[in-house]
Amino acid sequence: MQLQNNKIGWLEGIIEAIHDGILVIDHVGVVQLINEEYTHITGVSAEQIVGKLLQEVRPGALLPTVLKDGLAREGVFRKEMTMEYVVDMAPIWDQGKIIGAVSVCKSIPEVYRLNKELKKSRKRVTMLERAVGRIHQAKYTFANIIGSDVQLKQTIEQAKRTAQTDMNILLSGESGTGKELFAQAIHNESKRRVAPFVPVNCAAIPSSLLESELFGYEEGAFTDSNRDGKIGLFELANHGTLFLDEIGDMSFELQAKLLRVLQEGSFRKIGGLEEQTVDVRVIAATNKELQSMVEKERFREDLFYRINTVHLTIPPLRERKNDITEIIAFLLKNEADITFDPETIFILQHYHWPGNIRELKNAIQYAISMCDHQVIRQEHLPDTIKKAFNATQQQSITLQPLEKILNDTERTAIQSVLNQTGTTVKGKKKAAKILGISLASLYNKLTKYHI
Template identity: 65%
Template sequence: MGDSMLSQNQMVDWLEGVIEAIHDGILVIDRSGTVQLINEEYTQITGVKRDQIIGKPLLQVRPSAKLPQVLKDGRAREGVFRKEKSMEYVVDMAPIIKDDEVVGAVSVCKSIPEVYQLSEELKRSRKRVQQLKQAFGRIHQSTYTFSHIIGQNKDLLHMIERAKKAAATNLSILLTGESGTGKELVAQSIHHTSSRSSSPFVPVNCAAIPSALLESELFGYEKGAFTSSNEDGKSGLFELAHGGTLFLDEIGDMPVDLQSKLLRVLQEGTFRKIGGLEEQKVDVRIIAATNKDLPSMVANKKFREDLFYRINTIQLAIPPLRKRKDDIPAILTSLLKEQGNTNIQVAPQAMSTLHQYEWPGNIRELKNAVHYAISMCEGSTISVEHLPDTIRPTTGYRPTDRPRLLEDVLRDTEREVIVSVLNKTGTSVVGKKAAAKQLGISLASLYNKLSKLNIT
């Protein structure tokens, strides 16, 4: 044991080495106020050299020094501003106490530029934390489980069974199906059942975000990455989804150049922010969804073949509503319950009309039709005349001979629902607030829809 003990001189040398390694300026005085030790950083900050001050009373070299006061009162001081000629710095001071007696004092200095830099870094870190809090506040945490998928259709139940098995893995999943079939509901259910359920579920609609902005949304960017960028940079959705699931809806609309960057993240598990130099590791499970024929897009060079195989590890096809019309009564019951209208019944003729319709908009269109019918129905029974014109057979409209696009059908149905509700609530601000509440959307969303649908 004695061989491992340092001699007094060795201990002094060792301590001096430690002090020299400290990035802050250090000055130590003994009980008489004589300077016993400084490090090179102290010289760099104050400009005072070792041979000018070592072994001399501190007040003799620095008449305005505050450290000797610490010897007298034994009280530490923090953040004391000091200036030596043109050198400005901030000092923390503390007494050295042994056997309840003050035997010296130590001064720790930081230059003003360094303090300013640390202060700016702290500000940036606080903004970063706030930005992350706001971003996490916008994250769509999974609220749906497999129990929310209504129906007993054979193909639907087979898809759910496979989805539950897929949820137990960490493999990428591709959800295929027409618009409105409930792909995000399935994605949330998979996430909720997986080992990642306590981590974020982050959805992004690749078709809804302009291609020029999609890269920054996915990967984020560093401070000053481009002219209009946020001065503090931005966190990307990959970063926010770390440990959880990133749901890439309408992935068939992702630009080809961005597909290659997505592929690299999936292969390497790392990404780089726009304007950044460092690679960031990320642990994200990908669930992608599309209503497009990706194999045809691959053949036509509109979608990368290697990315297709990467996201298509497990493919789950969600059947359209027209292939499972027997589920319509159960879905209606669920939708009416969701709207708090369990007392409302659907007349047999109206139910027959719903069964005859082909539902190009699937569950989403059915949900809009139910909202519309509830608004039109003044009693407790939904009849044929309460259904949207696009569904009622009296209009002569049949999906098989329609020249109209699906988006036109959905837009017209949405417009009818909103107009009917506003006819009841009125178009004043109070009326629009009531309409928004009845429609289950925010007032801002209602105003956006009014403008988009040209409703006055």
């Protein structure tokens, strides 16, 4: 008996704690209990209703019907006098018999409030979905960086070492030298690899928008109050890496705000009051001389020193000509039937590659599509490269006999291909294939040129 009483006490406690109105009737329709919230929502007190037939006190009540048909009902709208509410109803079964019924009520303002909250949550989900679309998972690692140039190798080593730290990194190099590739590789080598890698190109976004891209804004921060709030890229990159490409193009004012996040590890959304803490590693990239921009007061000196703690420089392709054949071999690894005419390799090695590896990749793709899966010759190269070559030829060709020029060209081409393939028999076979000649013919040429 003691236990029974205890149980009832517990149940009453639980029912009182529920934020919905509860009313329970027994099998004949007499109200057994209600909670305070029920009184609050309907205006009916326990004294008015408990121990009485529900139908007598509340003639419009549907709960007695539940006793008859045993069917639960959801979301039934009820109005008694000025009180409006929504009710869920269910029978209470015991050993195959209906012994009562329960109704759970929510006041309309509460329903409105929940509805509003749901709408807000939905908005936030859409916002997050939009934001997540911005995250490019970093797909490249150091294994994807091709090249044997000594300076490039040193940069890779330095990058690998600093990847393990939380230091900010400045990557400089001409367009297309692989700055983003390095940034991704560093992210993937660091302990942050499981968190987002978020790239943003400071030159591509107008400076008025860049601030809200980076820091986000609160709902109603702008006069156009229809706008929902926005999650900024800093928040999105939390625990991960933010890649600020073309940082030299960031406006002076925004540089100050960036400096503050880097120093404090926190920022405020536009229109926001709260400081938000973030743990983000910044990798910045530039193809400009930031140092001279500092001297000309176009880049903040304090920010420059903040991001310049580790400075990695990626050499342009024209300063590592031997990497050209290696990258070409890599790009052709799935194109078994395509070979290169030696003269073409010579042209590619002597071109100045203003667009670096990006341009080389595009040129090779273009040539592959033009050569009909056979030998890539001069005519298959993009016009800019052909024109640049013809211009240099006109400057130098008349000074030497044609045979010497051809021999020199051939010698350089063979030498550079062998530098990549190696001089083992296997390497020579590979070189012959790349050069589009037979192995025997390669051996003859090696003897001829004393290679």
